[in-house]
Amino acid sequence: EAGVTQFPSHSVIEKGQTVTLRCDPISGHDNLYWYRRVMGKEIKFLLHFVKESKQDESGMPNNRFLAERTGGTYSTLKVQPAELEDSGVYFCASSLTGGSPLHFGNGTRLTVT
Amino acid sequence: GQQVMQIPQYQHVQEGEDFTTYCNSSTTLSNIQWYKQRPGGHPVFLIQLVKSGEVKKQKRLTFQFGEAKKNSSLHITATQTTDVGTYFCAAPSGAGSYQLTFGKGTKLSVIP
Numbered sequence: 421e422a423g424v425t426q427f428p429s430h431s432v433i434e435k436g437q438t439v440t441l442r443c444d445p446i447s448g449h450d451n452l453y454w455y456r457r458v459m460g461k462e463i464k465f466l467l468h469f470v471k472e473s474k475q476d477e478s479g480m481p482n483n484r485f486l487a488e489r490t491g492g493t494y495s496t497l498k499v500q501p502a503e504l505e506d507s508g509v510y511f512c513a514s515s516l517t518g519g520s521p522l523h524f525g526n527g528t529r530l531t532v533t
Numbered sequence: 534g535q536q537v538m539q540i541p542q543y544q545h546v547q548e549g550e551d552f553t554t555y556c557n558s559s560t561t562l563s564n565i566q567w568y569k570q571r572p573g574g575h576p577v578f579l580i581q582l583v584k585s586g587e588v589k590k591q592k593r594l595t596f597q598f599g600e601a602k603k604n605s606s607l608h609i610t611a612t613q614t615t616d617v618g619t620y621f622c623a624a625p626s627g628a629g630s631y632q633l634t635f636g637k638g639t640k641l642s643v644i645p
Contacts, residue, residue, distance in 0.1 A: 455635075462636060519625070527573070
């Protein structure tokens, strides 16, 4: 079974630019999550999809972040416009059911300069 | 919101020594999960503990969930260089929530 894949693995952008991260969950996993780890800090929840619906987006920091999961398959997370504090590693994870163990992707390391 | 405190933040051990990381919460947890992230890698699920006082073993790893379900520990016996990485505990953020709150992690270094 293919794991969770994320693209790109690294992204370096300037403040004010836009970046879109993509996540392909494990096939058949209805639950898709986005988490973020800022340097030296804990992994923090951003949001949770069940199929194409946003189940919980309480962790989204502000309206510069937009997540979509059209068709309930892959998901994108857009940051527009990016700010310096958005730098970090963005992890996508999927699970078969809500509450079951998470399968993480390799993450996208975002650097905003 | 809920916080999960994890200590220590760093641990350097000689190969063959034991290692323990601890997680504590001020609230009762429905369950606690443990993940391991190798350097340059992503978090990988190790185990989930659900029952009060539960103890589970995976080879040299022993996981415990406290009687009050407010604390947990991961103990590694006779560490090996392959144990290097950051170990995270994680727990649901609230009743019925699928959002996980992670501890800050314990970064383990093993000196050969």
